[in-house]
Structure formats: C-alpha cells, structure tokens
Amino acid sequence: MLELGTFLVSFFAILICVAIESRHTPANVDKGYFWHVSDFHYDDTYGKEGQSCGFPVLEPGPFGDAACDAPLRLIEDSIKTMAAIKPDVDFILWTGDNAAHIPTPKFSMERNLYMIQTTTSAIKRMFPHTLVVPSFGNHDFYPADNTNGTEEGFYKVVCQNMWSTWIQDPKQIQTCKSGGFYSRLVGHKLRVLAVNTVLYLIENPKTKNLTNPSQQFEWLEATLMAARNAGEKVIVSAHVPPTIPSPSLFYWFYEQYQGPYVQLMTKFADVIVAHHYAHEHSDTFKILQNEDETGASAVFLAPSVTPLRGHKSSTELLPNHNPGVRLVEYDKRTGKHLGYTQFYTNITGANSHGKTHWKELYSFQDAYDVSDMSVSSLRKIFHKMAQPFSAPMMQYCSFYSVTDTPEEECTLEEQAVFWCAGQLTNLNMTKECVKRYMHL
Ligand SMILES: *[C@@H]1O[C@H](CO)[C@@H](O)[C@H](O)[C@H]1NC(C)=O
Ligand SMILES: *[C@@H]1O[C@H](CO)[C@@H](O)[C@H](O)[C@H]1NC(C)=O
Ligand SMILES: *[C@@H]1O[C@H](CO)[C@@H](O)[C@H](O)[C@H]1NC(C)=O
Ligand SMILES: *[C@@H]1O[C@H](CO)[C@@H](O)[C@H](O)[C@H]1NC(C)=O
Numbered sequence: 001m002l003e004l005g006t007f008l009v010s011f012f013a014i015l016i017c018v019a020i021e022s023r024h025t026p027a028n029v030d031k032g033y034f035w036h037v038s039d040f041h042y043d044d045t046y047g048k049e050g051q052s053c054g055f056p057v058l059e060p061g062p063f064g065d066a067a068c069d070a071p072l073r074l075i076e077d078s079i080k081t082m083a084a085i086k087p088d089v090d091f092i093l094w095t096g097d098n099a100a101h102i103p104t105p106k107f108s109m110e111r112n113l114y115m116i117q118t119t120t121s122a123i124k125r126m127f128p129h130t131l132v133v134p135s136f137g138n139h140d141f142y143p144a145d146n147t148n149g150t151e152e153g154f155y156k157v158v159c160q161n162m163w164s165t166w167i168q169d170p171k172q173i174q175t176c177k178s179g180g181f182y183s184r185l186v187g188h189k190l191r192v193l194a195v196n197t198v199l200y201l202i203e204n205p206k207t208k209n210l211t212n213p214s215q216q217f218e219w220l221e222a223t224l225m226a227a228r229n230a231g232e233k234v235i236v237s238a239h240v241p242p243t244i245p246s247p248s249l250f251y252w253f254y255e256q257y258q259g260p261y262v263q264l265m266t267k268f269a270d271v272i273v274a275h276h277y278a279h280e281h282s283d284t285f286k287i288l289q290n291e292d293e294t295g296a297s298a299v300f301l302a303p304s305v306t307p308l309r310g311h312k313s314s315t316e317l318l319p320n321h322n323p324g325v326r327l328v329e330y331d332k333r334t335g336k337h338l339g340y341t342q343f344y345t346n347i348t349g350a351n352s353h354g355k356t357h358w359k360e361l362y363s364f365q366d367a368y369d370v371s372d373m374s375v376s377s378l379r380k381i382f383h384k385m386a387q388p389f390s391a392p393m394m395q396y397c398s399f400y401s402v403t404d405t406p407e408e409e410c411t412l413e414e415q416a417v418f419w420c421a422g423q424l425t426n427l428n429m430t431k432e433c434v435k436r437y438m439h440l
C-alpha cells in the first residue's frame, strides 16, 4: 500500500518534471531551481484532542482538516512530494511557523521545540544533501509572537543544534543565535538574507516599545551594502511580510518598523532580485515600493502547508484553502527569477481517497503571460488587473486560496484591495485607492 503510494507519487512527479523541463528556456540562461515551503503548523494532537482545531471537526480526515493544523502525515507527504517532483534543487527557502495554533495555557517551550525539531528532521530526512535556508515565524516562539531577539536559550537550541549544518558559517550561526537572522550564500554571487521579521510583528508584545530590536536594521544595511560591493544579488526571505494584507487592510508591522523597513529595502532594490514571505497562508504577489515608485522590488507570498482556515473577523472565516508548495525557476548567473510552479493537493479529495494527489495549480509565467517574475512583469499584470473582473484579476482571486475552482465570490471590493495593496505600501493611500477602484 505504502509502496504503491510512493510509486504513484514518483510517477506523477515524472510527468510534472517533463512538463517543467519542456517549457521554453531563453538562450544565455543557466536555469536553477529552489523550493519555497512554509507554515507547516504541526499539531501533534490532530485526530485526538486536536488542540489547534478552531471549530469542531466531526470526522478528522487522515491528511488534515480546514478547522485544524497539519498532522505529521500531511507534513511528511508534502516534503516527500517536493523530493519526488524535484529532488535536485539548489536550495530550499523555508519561512517558518512550525508549531500549531495551540493556546498558550495548553502549550509549552518543550513542545514548541519538539515541533520545530520534527519538521527540521523531516526535511533533513527527505532532502539529506540539500541546502535549506530557514527563517523564524511567529509560531516558532513560545508564547507565540513573543520575541525580542535576545532569548538566548531558544535561539541557541534552534540555530546551533538544529540548523547549523545548513547555516554552516560560524559567524552567521552567531548572528542567528543573537537575533534570529543570518545570511547564506546559495550560489555564485547569490545570497539569501533570512530576516527575522517577527521582531516587527504588531502582535509581538516584546518589541512594542523598542525601535531597533537586536540591531537588525544595521545588520540588514551592512549586509546589503557588502553584497552590492561584492557584485552579489540578494533574495530576501522572511516570514511576516512588510506589505499590506488582502483582503483586509492593515500593517503587519508596528509603524516604527514599517517605514524604515520599506525605506531600507527600496534603497537596495538594485541588489534585491526578489522577496519571499509567507504568514498569510495564501498566495499573492505585490510590488514593494515607495509612493514615488522608485526602488521597486517584486514580493511573493507563498501559501501554507497547513489547511487551517483563519478568521477574517470574529464571525467571518477566511476562504477554505488547500496545502501548497512552490517551485521557483531562476537564472543561476544573475539570480533573476524566471517563473514558478505552484503545486497543491486537494485536501478533501486526499481524505476521501486515503492518499494525496499533488498536481500543478498553475505556472506563474503561463497563467499571467509574462516572461519572468520581475517588477516590470508585475506592473504589466497589475495594469491588466486595473480592469475589475478581468481574466488576470479572476485568476489572482482564485489562486489566492490555492484552489482549482474559479472564485465565484470574488467581490469588487476584494478585487480593489488586491489591486491597491498589490502596489502600495502606505495604508492611507491604499484606502484611497480602494475607493477609486470601486467607483470605476
Ligand atoms: C528581551 O526579553 C528578555 C526576556 O524577557 C529580557 O530579559 C530582556 O531585557 C529583553 N531585552 C530588551 C532589549 O527588551
Ligand atoms: C510599553 O509601554 C507601555 C506604556 O508605557 C507599558 O504599559 C508597557 O508595559 C510597555 N511594554 C513593554 C514590553 O515594555
Ligand atoms: C476537491 O475535491 C472535492 C471532493 O472530491 C471536490 O468536491 C472539489 O471540487 C475539489 N476541488 C477543490 C479545488 O477543492
Ligand atoms: C492616515 O490617516 C489617519 C486617519 O485617517 C491619520 O491619523 C494618519 O496621520 C494618516 N497617516 C499618514 C501617514 O498619512
């Protein structure tokens, strides 16, 4: 039974690989690949007490439920699928949130570390020779969201005992231990900055009154400057994004961090090839830029592995969504991002068939008819999305929740928010933009 499952995964993986390889590759490009996976949210009580389950589950399926965080079976299945589809990637971006949404009174530091250890081991087991670049999510801390970057015991255990074989450079292991951030060379003149944006998260009570926790801003500036001087390109990888979430409008960051972070990143837009974040458990892309549209960078948010459906408000649920993993294609010589393929498994189908069937949801470059993931390609897409109910807008809406069915319920207001928050980083201007879009 198990072996047949593995065979099927491999079989479909081969079909998918053929599809990927046969796509047109421009000349003078040395194509490389990396995975982006995020938000496992491992619930070790799934199917028993189900401590993460936000609402009652009548019959918890073997692979998970939209009411709860992920069982180990789903986590292992998603990593196994990545290894079957494309085992020989150059590296893996892994943007955090390993612990389940379990209320603090029921939770502990020991269990939190056990969950990070479980997901770390699963990745090491299925990608034993692959470089992995992990960063911290707000659900990697105990209590959740709580860190000022100086919890030595915690950072030491994770950065040194769990992740040092990947980080390698003792100097970088040291910055990881003293602030939860580090940089890692992932190719010739291509560097990933694993940034600890949980330090800026508005739900983090420990950094509310601070202005520069762990001096991460100085480190970012110095590291980006050194990269520029060395002729390197940089990928920014972190959990909490600096962009305005859709379909709600607010800042994830405290205001004292929001402005400086965007300023700093736009100043180094010439060095940064792309930003990859997560945290929202949904699929979006945005342009990070100032009001004057100078220093723009492309931002991509990857969906989660956990199927847990969040709350939009106290009474309203966010859309149902499926687990997803993302394979990015890039040019190894320039770091330039060429496109990505979003894979997903239908959680309802997986539960009823007793096995997952991962497939391609879409290819970024094919779905949006662009040649790469650059800012100018994003501008072209947003230009088309300026028309409500346009085909690219309806796709964005549908892919948002990692589904293969059209999103019938994509309201004009949601479209307005997708369009405005996709291009603006100032909240007031975004709100004004939404009003204008809706009166088109
Ligand atoms: C960070 O938190 C620790 C533990 O709660 C505390 O001892 C330390 O003073 C805090 N540091 C700053 C800079 O707030
Ligand atoms: C932040 O400042 C407020 C108001 O001065 C205070 O009540 C609160 O305890 C402070 N929080 C921390 C974590 O220092
Ligand atoms: C998933 O599977 C269920 C049951 O097989 C089906 O009703 C649904 O349309 C499928 N698609 C998505 C996107 O969930
Ligand atoms: C945004 O608007 C709010 C209230 O509408 C105002 O208090 C705030 O100063 C404005 N912020 C900026 C940066 O314009």
Ligand SMILES: [Zn+2]
Pocket: 039, 041, 097, 137, 139, 279, 280, 281, 304
């Ligand atoms: Zn999460």
Ligand SMILES: [Zn+2]
Pocket: 097, 137, 138, 139, 239, 279, 280
């Ligand atoms: Zn998160």
